Amino acid sequence: MNDTAKKWEEMTWQEKREVRFKRWLNPPDVKFVSPEAERLYKERVTRFIKAIKLEEPDRVPVMLPHGNFPAYWGGATFRTIMYDYKKGHEIWKKYMEEFGDMDTFNGPAFIPSGKISEVIASKTQKLPGLGLPEDASMYQFVEGEYMKADEYDAYMMDATDYNIRVMMPRTSDFFKSFAKLPPLRMSIGNPWVAALADPEIRQTFQSLMDLSDEYIKWRTAGMEINNYIRSHGYPSLFGGGPLLGAPFDHFADVLRGTHGIVMDMYRQPEKLHEAMESQLKLVTSQIKNFPMMSSPVCIMPLHKGDDTFMSDAQFEEYYWPTLRAVFLAMIDEGLVPMPFAEGKYNNRLKQIADTPRSGVVWWFDQTDMAEAKRILGDVCCIVGNVPTSIMMTGNVEQITVTCRKLIEDCAPGGGYILGGGASIDKGKIENLRAMMAAAKEYGVSKK
Amino acid sequence: MSGDFANLLADLKEDEVLRLTEERIESGEDPLKILDDSRKGMGIVGKRFADGEYFLPELVFSGELLKQVTELVKPHLKQAVETKRLGTIVIGTVAGDIHDIGLNIVDFMLDVNGFKVHNLGVDVAKEKFVDKVKETKAPIVGLSGFLTPAFDAMKETVEALDAAGLRKDIKVMIGGGQMDDEVRKYAKADAFGKDAMAAVALAKDWVGAK
Known part of the structure; x- marks a missing residue:
């Protein structure tokens, strides 16, 4: 797992992180197309590493908010790329060449395979042409009380069993037959053969195997484009880490929904706390000894802890303790948690400052960045936040003014990455260019 | 008493609100009065939300309380409620x-x-x-x-x-x-x-x- 004499478990978290940083800087699986590409790659990764460590890089690094923008720029849509992996890659390559200098770039990783999504349709997620209009530019989640109020104990007793035999059949017709499986904790040996004697269960497994062939095509294509991008000098920022979030959101987003979670906060708060602690244990065990990835930075979308959803007291009681514990477990493994705080976190800044110095990178959506810098500046690197509205509807001058102000407020002393609020899918390429240009114009270190 | 009811609802005391609703119905009180008090309670919730004291969980839970009170009261209403709308x-x-x-x-x-x-x-x-x-x-x-x-x-x-x-x-x-x-x-x-x-x-x- 590492190339030093010291054993992994004996290292401090900073040492573990250095091992992961080194792997990010010198990716063994990438063959650079030229010495120039390699030089640029290292320069860009170094920029991010310095920012994460609260040092001042040569220039403010930039995370351009171009979610699925290349698709639309290239005359395609989210939906076409769900089906035509190759076309997606041609467009992404062309976009990369035409855009030029960027500090990080990724392939269309968040566009799932249409063929697979069609078959495994889930009630919790809708896609363009699959529950959403064909021209929709992203997928959307459908909240619901998929887990019942009295099912916390079943979930905690055996989350795997609950997910496979209850949640999956409930949220997807494709997995309906799984409700007939025997309890998985009892299934050693023969019960598996017996289970597969059921024609419906058998059909589900057969379909899964067939879909796996399509999955291999999708994944291979994805790896190809990402290797292509990296070999040309553009690092990935999020590189195959665990996709984690706040234990509160785990229950509030998908399992219980907004209405359900609120009922639990008032009617069975102890049960909710117990469930979040139990979830934390599962997450922690998943993080332990996490393998090396192409980047140690892990994006963590956060939803219901924002200023408008809950009060400071509720955040302190329900949201922060287990989220902080997830951060600490990740930091301890040398990973870099990068929570994306959707909405506003102005009231939260003081509360979230209680983490090891430089351990976390906070990406803010609509939070006041000058305040974030003032309160968190000595604690963690911050990312953000050209408003999505300006990014999409504004002009180059507005972008330049906004970026300049953000850089002036946040860059001094280091620990800052210029980013968007949310990502854009449609919009203007000149605005993205203006953002990159502003970092070069105003974000170069005076040292 | 009606002031208490509105405050209990605004304070999100589910058990007390439901118990009191049932008691008031049993005592033969005009159900419209109960609905009126509920509205007052919701008015307090709205004000607390606007003042930054309440957040989304309180709004959602008060809505749930109002729904339950309305369901208890409904069978006892003699005519459909005609409220004057703004x-x-x-x-x-x-x-x-x-x-x-x-x-x-x-x-x-x-x-x-x-x-x-x-x-x-x-x-x-x-x-x-x-x-x-x-x-x-x-x-x-x-x-x-x-x-x-x-x-x-x-x-x-x-x-x-x-x-x-x-x-x-x-x-x-x-x-x-x-x-x-x-x-x-x-x-x-x-x-x-x-x-x-x-x-x-x-x-x-x-x-x-x-």
Whole structure:
């Protein structure tokens, strides 16, 4: 797992992180197309590493908010790329060449395979042409009380069993037959053969195997484009880490929904706390000894802890303790948690400052960045936040003014990455260019 | 006693509110009075929300309490309740967006604050907004959206209202996830509201109510 004499478990978290940083800087699986590409790659990764460590890089690094923008720029849509992996890659390559200098770039990783999504349709997620209009530019989640109020104990007793035999059949017709499986904790040996004697269960497994062939095509294509991008000098920022979030959101987003979670906060708060602690244990065990990835930075979308959803007291009681514990477990493994705080976190800044110095990178959506810098500046690197509205509807001058102000407020002393609020899918390429240009114009270190 | 009821509801005391509701029904009290007290309680909730004391969980839970009280009271009502409404509002999440958490909270807060609300639901085509405004003669339209594609959908909806000759007679407010005053300008709406109480304040202002 590492190339030093010291054993992994004996290292401090900073040492573990250095091992992961080194792997990010010198990716063994990438063959650079030229010495120039390699030089640029290292320069860009170094920029991010310095920012994460609260040092001042040569220039403010930039995370351009171009979610699925290349698709639309290239005359395609989210939906076409769900089906035509190759076309997606041609467009992404062309976009990369035409855009030029960027500090990080990724392939269309968040566009799932249409063929697979069609078959495994889930009630919790809708896609363009699959529950959403064909021209929709992203997928959307459908909240619901998929887990019942009295099912916390079943979930905690055996989350795997609950997910496979209850949640999956409930949220997807494709997995309906799984409700007939025997309890998985009892299934050693023969019960598996017996289970597969059921024609419906058998059909589900057969379909899964067939879909796996399509999955291999999708994944291979994805790896190809990402290797292509990296070999040309553009690092990935999020590189195959665990996709984690706040234990509160785990229950509030998908399992219980907004209405359900609120009922639990008032009617069975102890049960909710117990469930979040139990979830934390599962997450922690998943993080332990996490393998090396192409980047140690892990994006963590956060939803219901924002200023408008809950009060400071509720955040302190329900949201922060287990989220902080997830951060600490990740930091301890040398990973870099990068929570994306959707909405506003102005009231939260003081509360979230209680983490090891430089351990976390906070990406803010609509939070006041000058305040974030003032309160968190000595604690963690911050990312953000050209408003999505300006990014999409504004002009180059507005972008330049906004970026300049953000850089002036946040860059001094280091620990800052210029980013968007949310990502854009449609919009203007000149605005993205203006953002990159502003970092070069105003974000170069005076040292 | 009625003051207590309103306060208990505002303090979100579920057991006490339900027990008291049953006691008042059994004692033969006019059920309309119970509903009236509930409305007062919701008024306190709304004020606490506007003051930053309450947040979304309190709004949602108070809504649940109100629903339960209404269900207990309903069988005892002699005639349908005719409440005087401050005005009519058409709301919905614009085309291409299927989020409804914020939409339903706005619906609920407008309703308990005396507005007649026509909630068109999610992924609402611009034509549907036009038709509903024509049908109801509503002077206010509320457009909800969570995601960035809603920017254009809002703009197109306002344009459709304009093309139908309705724009001059109505006020349009927008709100939700990525919305802000920049989007308000882009969509040519009249106002952006940051939350459900802002929607109530805007609506009251527009109909000239206090």
